Amino acid sequence: MSSASQISVQAVVLAVDYGQFSISGGLGDYEDYLELLEQAQAAQPSAGNGNALVVLSPHQNNFEMPISVQVWNGRPPADRDEWQQVSEGRLRVSEAGQIMIASPTTGEVFCGVPEGDYLIEVSGRGFVNYGWPGTTTPGDVWRIRLWPNDGTEPEPAQMWDMPGYGIPENTPLPEHPPAPAESAEPQWITVSEPGGGHRMVRTSELRAEAAEAERRAWGGGDPIPELREYNGGQSLAKYDRALVLALLEMDDERLREVARWCASKAYEFADIADRPWVAPALAALHAGEPLPPPFDTTESAWAQLAADREEQPGSADGEQGVIAVYSSGRFDPFDHGPIDRTSYALPTIFIAAGPDPREAGFGALYSASVTFQRDARRLHTELRDALGIAARPV
Numbered sequence: 001m002s003s004a005s006q007i008s009v010q011a012v013v014l015a016v017d018y019g020q021f022s023i024s025g026g027l028g029d030y031e032d033y034l035e036l037l038e039q040a041q042a043a044q045p046s047a048g049n050g051n052a053l054v055v056l057s058p059h060q061n062n063f064e065m066p067i068s069v070q071v072w073n074g075r076p077p078a079d080r081d082e083w084q085q086v087s088e089g090r091l092r093v094s095e096a097g098q099i100m101i102a103s104p105t106t107g108e109v110f111c112g113v114p115e116g117d118y119l120i121e122v123s124g125r126g127f128v129n130y131g132w133p134g135t136t137t138p139g140d141v142w143r144i145r146l147w148p149n150d151g152t153e154p155e156p157a158q159m160w161d162m163p164g165y166g167i168p169e170n171t172p173l174p175e176h177p178p179a180p181a182e183s184a185e186p187q188w189i190t191v192s193e194p195g196g197g198h199r200m201v202r203t204s205e206l207r208a209e210a211a212e213a214e215r216r217a218w219g220g221g222d223p224i225p226e227l228r229e230y231n232g233g234q235s236l237a238k239y240d241r242a243l244v245l246a247l248l249e250m251d252d253e254r255l256r257e258v259a260r261w262c263a264s265k266a267y268e269f270a271d272i273a274d275r276p277w278v279a280p281a282l283a284a285l286h287a288g289e290p291l292p293p294p295f296d297t298t299e300s301a302w303a304q305l306a307a308d309r310e311e312q313p314g315s316a317d318g319e320q321g322v323i324a325v326y327s328s329g330r331f332d333p334f335d336h337g338p339i340d341r342t343s344y345a346l347p348t349i350f351i352a353a354g355p356d357p358r359e360a361g362f363g364a365l366y367s368a369s370v371t372f373q374r375d376a377r378r379l380h381t382e383l384r385d386a387l388g389i390a391a392r393p394v
Contacts, residue, residue: 004074004147007302008112009343011370013235013333015063015106019131023101023120023144024052025113026094041171045157046122048089055087055122058160059133059140064235064333067101069111072147075119080158083123083143088154091120091146101144109231112298117149127160130168224248230359232366235333239369240380246389247361254387255361259352260286261386262364265379266371270345277304285353298350305346334369334376345371 014021020040022033036054039047046055057065070076080086093099095115102108126140127133133140159167221241226248227233237244247258264282267273273282281295290296294304348371351363365383369376383389 004072004076005306006076006343007071007073008298008347009071009340010069010111010347011344011367012067012069012101012109012111012231014065014067014101014103014109015234016057016059016065016103017061017063017106018104019057019060020054021057021065021101021103022052022054023091023099023122025092025099026096027051027092038171038173042173044168044170045085045159046087046089048091048120050090050092053089053091053120053122057124057140058085058127058130058162059138060131061133061136062138062140063106063136064238065140065142066333067109067142067144068339069099069101069113070143070145071113072145074147075150075152076121076145076147080123082125083158084125084127084160085158086121086123086155087157088119088121090149090154091118092116093118099146107228113146118146119149119152119154121145121155127162130160130162130165226358227362230362230366232333232370233362236362236366236369239333239376243380243384243389244362247365250361252357255357256288257387258383259357259360259364261383262361262368262379263348263352265382266345266348266364266368269368269372269375269379270341272342272345275308277308281349285349291349291353295349298347301346301350305342335373339370339373341371 020037022036032049032052033054036047036049036052040054040056044056046053048054091099093113093115097112097115098110099113100108100110122142122144124140124142126138128138128140161167221237224233224237224244227237227244233244247255250258263285264273267278267282272278277294281291284291284295294300344367348364348367351367352360354360354363368379372379
């Protein structure tokens, strides 16, 4: 049994298309991506070169794919039987101290990870089909775990054995570099059908379908460009577009009020707001003062949380998750399955204290919503009542 402990956890949402996404630590080149993609297709489901990792997803797309990014101090406990696809590799993170997770044409998200050389495990579940999943938000969820590279070899990959279909065959590596793409856009494009087969579709029709899918992904309205730079911004817009529009009209002072309120609610819901090492930090946040120790750094706050758990072995913090039903029903961007609420709540105070009021407001609301999970609707309702945010048409 692993004795490793989790150092940090962050929740992000990535729009994935073309059945693939990449993870890089700031040391790779774009040319590496194309080569790694071919290698991943030839030895599914992923390929890496130490600077980046390309991962294939069974689903052709998921425009709101939740990812939990965890950093551990050693190899985490094995739990492959809880996941459908698992693969491992190596990843170096530059001195910038962050990883980028990206998918072709749909953007990227960033997570803070200390500089270093890591082993990385990428796990996914909630799959419904290889190829087109029947919707732009099929409900698959993913987890990324990183821990210091100790020189051991990555574990073999685990592929999803789809009932009635099996596991797709690998694609042989091309003998020659692919020919340069034509400059003119083709009028027709080949699209894979669910369960096999192909069909020809006009490019113009695909653009119209993509535009409509994007409107649905933004809650039924036009995309909100300023939210693209905030983790979870698109998920908030789809889940509660009216509240998002109200926040966009707020000045900096009101956005700070939103951020502080959300941080407090997340800590209260995780049942840690009254702990002696937490209460002074929440008071400082509301007073607009620097956060006191152990919240003067994220590392010391995580260390204090770990020490707190050791002193309270009977704590039920790790049992506050709920069982998620994946790939069925209405997609909930805040339901990440069984979670440790304290770990999801802890970063909220740092987000709320950040230098950009708008990023603090939206970031804290998203982090608190993930902490509340299926109770996020109650959180949003209480926020409206507490701050006098009137209901408004979308």
